Amino acid sequence: MEYLLKSILCLLLLLLFYRLFLQQEVLYRFNRFYLLFAVLISFLLPLNQIEIPDSTPSEWVVLENLDGMSVNSQGDFQQNFEKAESPNSPLQFPWKALGIGLYGLVSLIFAYRFFWNIRVLKNKANSNIRVVYQDQVLVLLEEDTLPYSFLNFIFVHKKSFEAEGLSDAIFEHERCHVQEKHSLDLIFIEFLMIPFWFQPGLYWAKQSIQLNHEFIADRAAIQKVDQISYQRQLLSLAISSTQHPLTSRLNFSLTKKRMQMMSKKHKPIRTALKLLFLIPMMGLIYYGFSEHVKKPFDAPRHEVHIFPMEVESSENLYDLTFYLATEGRFILNDPQSEDVQQIAQLSTVLDQLPDKELLIRMFIHEGNSMGEIDAVTSIFREHGIRRLVWVDGQGQDQLVEDLDQNYKLVSDQSSQKMTKAEYYSQTKFILKYPDGELEEKSYKALPQNLKDGLPDTPSKIEAKAPSADQFESWKDGNEFALWLDGEVIPNSKLDEISQEEIVHFFSSFVYKNARSERFPQNYQVNLYTKEAFENSFGEFSDPRTKPLRGTVTIPVDEPKNQSFSTNTNPVSLYQKELKAYHEKLNKGVHFIEKDKRDQEELLEEFLDLGGKYFRLKVEDKRQTERPTHPFSPYIRLKKEDGYYFKLREDLTEEELKRLPPPPPPANGLKSTASTQITSGLLESYQKMLLAYDLKKYEMRLQFSGNSAKREAIFEEFIRVQNVFLALDDAEKKLVNPPTSPSMPSRTKLGSDIC
Template identity: 30%
Template sequence: MISYLINSTLCLSLLLVVYKALLERERMYVFNRYYLLFGLCFSFAVPLITIETIVEIPMTEQLTTVDFSNINTVAGETLENTEEVSAIPAWFIVALSLYAIGYLLFFFRFLQNIYKIFYKIIKSVRVRYKLASLVLLKEDVLPHTFLHYIFLKKEAYDTDNIAEDLYTHELAHVTQKHTLDIILIELIQIVFWFNPLLFFYKKAIQLNHEFLADAAVLQSNTEVPAYQHLLLANAHGNHDLRLASNLNFSVTKKRLKMMTKHTTRRRAWLLASLTIPIFTAALFLFSTKVIAQKTIPATTAKNTSIQTTTQKDPIAAYYKHVTFVFEDVNGKKTKKTYAELTTTEKARLVPPPPKPTANQPTKEQLSDWQNEQKFAIWIDGKVVNNSEITKHDIVHYQQSFVYKNARSKRFPQSYQTHLYTAKGFQALQQKHKTTLGKNTIVHIKEGNHQVRLKKKKVGTTEESKEKQPFYVKSTGKGPQATEAPFFFETKKNRDKKDIVILINKKGTFLVNYKKKCDLNNLDRHVKSVLGNILHKRARRGLIIYDSAQKALVADVERILKNNKVYNIEVLDSKDVPPPPPPPPAPKKPQIKEVEIPAPPAPPIVSKEEKKRLEIMHKIVKGRKLQTMMINGKEHYYVEKNGRTYIFNKDSYMVDKEGKPLPPPPPPYKEKAKKKELKAKKTKEEKAAKQSAEWKEVEKILDKS
């Protein structure tokens, strides 16, 4: 962080000095504005740019003897030092507190200035003027601008006492959006409030704004002496709006001289072109540099004493050809060989895997392994039936427990046991390597990805993981990627190949399953594929060949290595596992036709019953329905217009004695008997229709 602040400050000061010395006194205001804005952003971005330089050094073999007798002591010291470093120093807390106080002060000052401006805008009268809005203030102020608002004295505006050139000056600030430049420098000043250069940089930007506004006024056919006298006449007063562009900002001899200054087009182009090498030099001076050491093989004499010393140190022999890449929190990388490592760095390395020793099983174990439900058996790397164990002489075994989520249909057993005969165990020992490949890279990254060391019990699994804060990249042939610890690179990235080349029986090549070609055009297609890959290092290649064209593999490897692909895996097409079977087709759902019975027909309501219900609803509507007992039966009644209307459970209107008013109509008969029904009317029906209660009902029906 400190290096970032130093580089950004030095870069900002360099660009400001160049502006003051070459550009400020020239009449090229538009270019100067963009120079200042770009230089401001460039100064804070250039320390984040990383430039890698390669330094070639000869490889020399040095003898380093590590005393393994005090390995626990070294590890303990490393753990204690790590805990001490992890504690936050007091000066850092004090510095952080001071920075927070300054940050809050500048932040609240910025908010206060914004609030003052918008408060005046809201409380004052606003008048539309061309592309701007005039804000008329009651207090005595000089014209100034913020965004598209021009602040004026209301009395001067009402009396038309403001010169037209002042309007043109302030309107230039609005149209050229000078306020955005001021807001940008203010926001940067909030974060880097402790940098005094930002104050001078802001003054340079504001002065350039006034040059631009003055040039806009002079372009409107205004005489220079008249405009100069106008500025001098208004060069008084002040205001407290720090974010606004005010008229009398720096009305100095320099600003008045610039109105008569003339810069030729040729001189302007020359000065503008000079800024290109200045920015280029600043890029190389203040960017972050990474020194990568490229080792060159040197002829060294190897005698018997050196070989004997190397054999006594298994760690030195194991990491003899390894390249270590150290990356700090800022992304700076440094390459080292094992001989260049410090004692502390060597102590953090993981010791080489021990050579396997014979682990002969007991008779009880051999008997338990006969259980096919519990154990899956391999003998010399081949899956066999559990009953075949007795046919072999087992000298070594390796056994692991399989969790439920890792079991398969073929191997559902809880344990997987690998057994070795004398011949198989000898082959297993031959596979064990005491030295990593020449193209193996150990990447040690500090910061978030670094495993923090803690004091743990010796021999625990957690301790062994914490003492391995690095991972290994291999760019050679064979399974070197698994020869060293590998913690930060996922299996998906390890298995991914950048380029795949297939060779069929006829000698035809297929690049990345897309481009078909012959051997003469293979190099062109390989370059085309690799050109689309962003990363340029540790590229991985895969060659799958037919047995009849094995001779072409060497040519393909040569072409890949010429294109800087060194991690190449070669497979015979017979050894490539077949693709997994396609998933079973989904079964079509069987649709059964079910007959849904028709809904029951609605009950038939006669006209008389419908009429009766209509009468009841019109009387009861909007009234409270109450109950009463007549002749031991429950009836309902409502009070309306001073009268009481009584209904039985069948919705018939009745009198106080429970008799229907009028009585229910006779049952429905055939059409032939319709005239007979109309002719015959009982005395009771006639009496009911002539009653006072029924006449009241007819009045209600007529009103509705």
């Protein structure tokens, strides 16, 4: 009870100081951490002990265990006995049990409320459409609501967003909440309210933290937009609906304070004086709310009996018997010995023991914590001692501990952090040159660009279970080749196992020139059961804990006697792939007459090259060119059962109306960011990107494997990407490029591990 009263009073005093001296200052980020610190210190400070010297020497008291009964004095024992034996004692109402029951019930209600609120918000984030808007994830809600944020998500009303968009002021405000991780502060306070719902300071702290969050977000917003216009928007949005307790939203009751703080100017001298006053106040709180413990008079110690008298002395079976006492002390061999030593002396004692494998018997006083026990066993390990016999309170041998196991675990954990040089130290590399010549090299002898291209050392792989649709599709032997736990299986094998048995899979698209007679399928899928997944990718699997053995073959584009420097030039690499793409595109009939599989491969290469061209530096782009669109000079038009192609001059008036309007010329754009946003091309791109993201996400939510829908979304991706590439460099900094929809991706590493 004393602890709780101290904790409550400590937090209230810290919050009162904040309210009187700090809240009105432009110290928003300092105030944020002050408030969190105040909550933490109010729970921890009452546990802190301050020793006060006691000048009175105290006598040593020998405590003995008499079958668990504590006997303080004859009078106390007689009093306790009489209370226990009185048959006429009136029955007392179980107030204590009632209080515990009520406390538990209210705590359960707060716990239910906490997890329910989080679940509601997570369900909203997962069940509604999500789009990436200026590097932030927006969740489009069907319900009419004001924008608010939670964790990495900004929630907005879908219809309002599609019709009017999201104003820069509100977006910057909510983006600040997300980037500053304000939700974590509120989650922390709400979690503390579960066991400490009776702590009034927590409710005050939560209100202060929320208000300070709004100050921080307002400051971020007015740095990007005009303050007056932002305040007008703030007033228009002041009246809001009921809000979730874990979200940051605009609140009418706080509007006046927030607008006042926007106009506040930082006054360094006044702020410095307040912070200086904080130092002595914290000292007083530290001294006043810590527990004061009298330090015993340090008189000479003549005799200490820590263990029961009947505990036997060291037997010849053990090289040493070790008694771990309390307060960092130990005794060797004889429990009645007066030679009580400090743990700091243990290393010196062990250094004097004979150099052989020792077996040590260890008694542990029940007053020791696990941390103190671990500290002692660590000293034993450092001196090469591997075997300890642990003994219980009755002096019976209970367990033989092999400390080598601890070394094994430490070794395994450290090996997960191997560098590339360590991981490939036992790997043989074969460089395959264009003329077919092979050259063997070690990792150290590889050129730096080839080292950089090697996969990183293995890291933890999260299990990815297949969906029911994926599992059923794999039964098609014409489309998929299957491996189960590393062994080839017929597709019919899936009829003998259940979907739940597959805990992880990965698949890859196989290009025509890489297919074989045995595996002519378009896709190869590797499936893993639980045991095989743990053996292959688990915490202690060999690939994660040992250097890679075997051979890695790396194709090299340049002749053996030529420098590797050109391989590091991104323009040279891009031009080689661009040349190969154009040769493949121009070989044989036109793209529109090629078979469907060739069209898909060319489209994928075109998208890949478009992304690589976009990532080139401005000066590098002048040395090369963009990839030619596969359709050029044709235009692809949609019909009910698919698509058809026509030249622009052959289009009818109705078909011309179906085409999107051409973008305005780039030189018509103004230089400032504010006018660029309103330019025709940039505005068109933003609308196209939003529409594309909406369709892409809706397709993911309603995935059916319909090839026509997949082709449509890829075609839209091409259109959006082409508009993005048409933007100038200044405009590209204002928006994000479109992200490719799900599609089998090509392997980006130029190596095959044998």
